[in-house]
Every structure is written in C-alpha cells, then in structure tokens.
Amino acid sequence: MKKHPNEPLARHCWNKLGGPAECLVDVETEEELHRVLSESHAQQTPVSVLGLGSNLLVSDEGVPGTVIRLKGAFTEFSFEGHVLRAGAGADLRKIVSESVRRGMDGFWQLAGFPATIGGAIAMNAGGRWGEISDTLLHCAGFHLDGTPFQQTAEECQFAYREARLPGIVAQATFSLQQGDPDELRLQFKSVMREKGAAQPLGASNPSSGCAFRNPMTGGTRRSAGQLIDEAGGKGMAVGGASISMDHANFIVTTPDATSKDVETLMKQIQHLVAAHHKVDLHPEVVQWPSPKNH
Ligand SMILES: Cc1cc2nc3c(=O)[nH]c(=O)nc-3n(C[C@H](O)[C@H](O)[C@H](O)COP(=O)(O)OP(=O)(O)OC[C@H]3O[C@@H](n4cnc5c(N)ncnc54)[C@H](O)[C@@H]3O)c2cc1C
Incomplete structure (x- = not known):
C-alpha cells in the first residue's frame, strides 16, 4: 500500500484541476482495501474513491480525508x-x-x-x-x-x-x-471516428467530459450541448475555462485554469440556458467535496 499525503489531485484528474487530497492511498489487494476502510471508519476519516478522474471536478482547496485508488490486482x-x-x-x-x-x-x-x-x-x-x-x-x-x-x-x-x-x-x-x-472492429472504428469529430478528445483540450446531464423536458431527454449551443454559449469563458467550440457541453481548460473558473462558468451556463430555454441544467461531473456539504 502506498500513501501520498497532500497529493495534488490535478495530477490525477483528466481536467488537470484540483487541490490536494489530504492523503491519497494506492491499494493493491482486497485485504489492503479492507484495512484502509476499517481504519478510516474507526478514525471517522472521510473516504472517497478515485478512478481515472475523468468525470471529476475537485475544488481548488482539495479533499479532506482519504482518497483511495485501486491499483495492482484491481487493474x-x-x-x-x-x-x-x-x-x-x-x-x-x-x-x-x-x-x-x-x-x-x-x-x-x-x-x-x-x-x-x-x-x-x-x-x-x-x-x-x-x-x-x-x-x-x-x-x-x-x-x-x-x-x-x-x-x-x-x-x-x-x-x-x-x-x-x-x-x-x-x-x-x-x-x-x-x-x-x-x-465489431468496424463498429468500434465508427464510434471512435464519430467521437473524434464531435468532441475535444486530445490531450491539449483537458476536460471532464460532459459538464451537464442531458435534461428531461416534456418527457424527452434533450441534448445539453445543443441547448447551450442554441443559447449562444459556445466560446463563453471564465479565466482559463471555456466552452469547447467542438462540443458545447464540454468545458476545456488551459494550464492556468482553476476549478473555481469551471464552477463559475458552469453557473453562468445554467443561467444562460434557464433564461433562453426555461430549462434547468444539472451537473454531470461529480464535484469533490460535494457542494451539498459546503
Ligand atoms: C474526453 C471525455 C469524454 C467522455 N465521454 C463520455 C461518454 O461518452 N459517456 C460517459 O458516460 N462519460 C463520458 N465521460 C466521463 C467519464 O469518462 C465517465 O464518467 C467515466 O465512467 C468516469 O470513470 P472514472 O474511472 O474516471 O471515474 P472518476 O471520474 O474518477 O469518478 C467518478 C465517480 O465514480 C466514483 N467511483 C470511481 N471508482 C469507483 C469505485 N470503484 N466504486 C465506487 N465508485 C467509484 C467516484 O468516487 C466518483 O464519484 C467522458 C470524459 C472525458 C474526459
């Protein structure tokens, strides 16, 4: 088991943003996972689990407690x-x-x-x-x-x-x-081609995938990206965070961006879409710590 105190989560999140985990712990076996959870529970330490960090928005202040990563046998x-x-x-x-x-x-x-x-x-x-x-x-x-x-x-x-x-x-x-x-190879290639053409996937465009869930309106699930695009959101920016010109539901970041920039831009997008379409957008990205706990 490897422990990394005060590990910047920006290093482990797809959008390259986020403050430190109080302690990032890499576990390699079920025994180690069980041990970390039991100890954290006994000490009342909050626990989170990190995957590839591709759907996360970690606050600039970081995350309290133990952040577990599944390595070794879990991979x-x-x-x-x-x-x-x-x-x-x-x-x-x-x-x-x-x-x-x-x-x-x-x-x-x-x-x-x-x-x-x-x-x-x-x-x-x-x-x-x-x-x-x-x-x-x-x-x-x-x-x-x-x-x-x-x-x-x-x-x-x-x-x-x-x-x-x-x-x-x-x-x-x-x-x-x-x-x-x-x-199957043809299907796979066609999905990759379609995604490559429609989404900012390259390493030069860090993001957390879709920022918002596609909302249900009148019994139909609508594309959040299309709603943002129709409301004129493409290209909107706060600091180093901007709405991708490729896909309006992707927020891409530059190296000087902060999580606060993304959070502020997301609020602006929610206001824009509510004013334009009378539709509430809800985040798809998982925010750490959860905004409900602030
Ligand atoms: C370029 C790009 C394109 C994307 N396109 C899509 C897409 O087409 N469709 C789609 O659905 N998503 C898409 N996403 C979002 C993302 O890839 C998915 O949500 C993915 O499943 C997140 O997996 P992760 O391992 O990175 O989880 P993380 O982002 O690390 O975590 C996400 C949530 O899962 C929880 N979690 C992680 N591991 C575990 C575990 N072992 N047990 C319990 N909870 C766990 C975390 O605690 C957190 O709440 C895209 C993201 C990017 C960056």
Missing part, C-alpha cells in the same frame, strides 16, 4: 467464455480493445472515453450505443465501514448516468455475446 481482467471478470481499477479502454480483438460483443459500445470499471459502473457510463449496465451481471466491494457487499445489476438500480452503490466496487462480472470480429 486485472479476464475473459472466460462469454463472461468477463474485471477489477474495478481496470482501464475500460483496454477492455474495449481486448473484447473487440476477441470478437466479444458488448463493450465496443463504450469506446472513446476514459474510465476505470468502477467509475464507469458508478456513473452508468455510456452513450447512444449503450451503457455499462447493459452487460453487468453483478459487482462486489466494500461498504465504507469495511464490510463486504455483493449486488446484482438489478440491485444497482441503474438509471441515466446513475447507479445505487452501497460503497466501493472492487470487482465486477459481465456477460458478453459472441460477435463477428470484423463487424
């Missing part, structure tokens, strides 16, 4: 027939590639975004081709007090970019279908 995955078993720290992009290579259908639908398996389950990540909940059978992990849990996909109560999880996911099992490798 492994294996295919056994139609069943995929993956540690919650496994890189989704590697699993997508390997599933396509093996001709297994069910994960190419998740191509083109960075995630760990745990982060993808917590966010029910996906898009118009499918979501991670489509193939999940069950997951297992630990409550924050260190006691183990196991739950089925149904018990996760998946919804749009949401899951009900009782704690930290440590591993997950999925059911895939046999497919035609050539066909």
Whole structure:
C-alpha cells in the first residue's frame, strides 16, 4: 500500500484541476482495501474513491480525508467464455480493445472515453450505443465501514448516468455475446471516428467530459450541448475555462485554469440556458467535496 499525503489531485484528474487530497492511498489487494476502510471508519476519516478522474471536478482547496485508488490486482481482467471478470481499477479502454480483438460483443459500445470499471459502473457510463449496465451481471466491494457487499445489476438500480452503490466496487462480472470480429472492429472504428469529430478528445483540450446531464423536458431527454449551443454559449469563458467550440457541453481548460473558473462558468451556463430555454441544467461531473456539504 502506498500513501501520498497532500497529493495534488490535478495530477490525477483528466481536467488537470484540483487541490490536494489530504492523503491519497494506492491499494493493491482486497485485504489492503479492507484495512484502509476499517481504519478510516474507526478514525471517522472521510473516504472517497478515485478512478481515472475523468468525470471529476475537485475544488481548488482539495479533499479532506482519504482518497483511495485501486491499483495492482484491481487493474486485472479476464475473459472466460462469454463472461468477463474485471477489477474495478481496470482501464475500460483496454477492455474495449481486448473484447473487440476477441470478437466479444458488448463493450465496443463504450469506446472513446476514459474510465476505470468502477467509475464507469458508478456513473452508468455510456452513450447512444449503450451503457455499462447493459452487460453487468453483478459487482462486489466494500461498504465504507469495511464490510463486504455483493449486488446484482438489478440491485444497482441503474438509471441515466446513475447507479445505487452501497460503497466501493472492487470487482465486477459481465456477460458478453459472441460477435463477428470484423463487424465489431468496424463498429468500434465508427464510434471512435464519430467521437473524434464531435468532441475535444486530445490531450491539449483537458476536460471532464460532459459538464451537464442531458435534461428531461416534456418527457424527452434533450441534448445539453445543443441547448447551450442554441443559447449562444459556445466560446463563453471564465479565466482559463471555456466552452469547447467542438462540443458545447464540454468545458476545456488551459494550464492556468482553476476549478473555481469551471464552477463559475458552469453557473453562468445554467443561467444562460434557464433564461433562453426555461430549462434547468444539472451537473454531470461529480464535484469533490460535494457542494451539498459546503
Ligand atoms: C474526453 C471525455 C469524454 C467522455 N465521454 C463520455 C461518454 O461518452 N459517456 C460517459 O458516460 N462519460 C463520458 N465521460 C466521463 C467519464 O469518462 C465517465 O464518467 C467515466 O465512467 C468516469 O470513470 P472514472 O474511472 O474516471 O471515474 P472518476 O471520474 O474518477 O469518478 C467518478 C465517480 O465514480 C466514483 N467511483 C470511481 N471508482 C469507483 C469505485 N470503484 N466504486 C465506487 N465508485 C467509484 C467516484 O468516487 C466518483 O464519484 C467522458 C470524459 C472525458 C474526459
């Protein structure tokens, strides 16, 4: 187990923003994870779990308590027939590639975004081709007090970019279908091409993916990006944070940006869309610490 006191989370978040974790702890086995959780619970230390930090907005002041990262055994995955078993720290992009290579259908639908398996389950990540909940059978992990849990996909109560999880996911099992490798490769390439053309994906455009959830209005889920675009938001900026010219629901940052810049810009976007469309936008990015606790 490796402990990194006062570790700047900007180093570990996709948008390159965020103050320090009081203590970032890398755990490599279930025993270590169990130990950290039990100790933190006994000391009443708050605990958070970090994936690839691709959907996070960490405040400039940082995060109190222990931030856990799942490394070592948690990054492994294996295919056994139609069943995929993956540690919650496994890189989704590697699993997508390997599933396509093996001709297994069910994960190419998740191509083109960075995630760990745990982060993808917590966010029910996906898009118009499918979501991670489509193939999940069950997951297992630990409550924050260190006691183990196991739950089925149904018990996760998946919804749009949401899951009900009782704690930290440590591993997950999925059911895939046999497919035609050539066909899957074409599907994978077409998703990558479409995303590459529509979203700011390069390292020179750090972001946290979609800033806002696509809102439900009149029984239909509408594109937050389209609403922001129609309201004239493209190009709006605060400090080093600006609305991407490629996709209006992406906030991209320059090296001098702060999380405060992003938070202020998000509030301005919410006002703009409320005034223009009479629609409330709600953040999709997970804010640390949660604004509700401020
Ligand atoms: C360029 C770009 C494109 C993107 N495109 C998409 C897209 O098309 N579709 C989409 O859905 N998302 C997209 N995203 C957002 C992001 O990739 C997903 O939400 C992803 O699933 C986050 O995974 P993560 O491992 O980085 O989680 P993090 O961002 O590190 O964490 C997100 C949340 O998951 C929780 N979490 C992480 N690991 C665990 C665990 N083991 N157990 C319990 N909770 C956990 C965290 O505590 C946090 O609340 C995009 C992001 C970027 C930067």
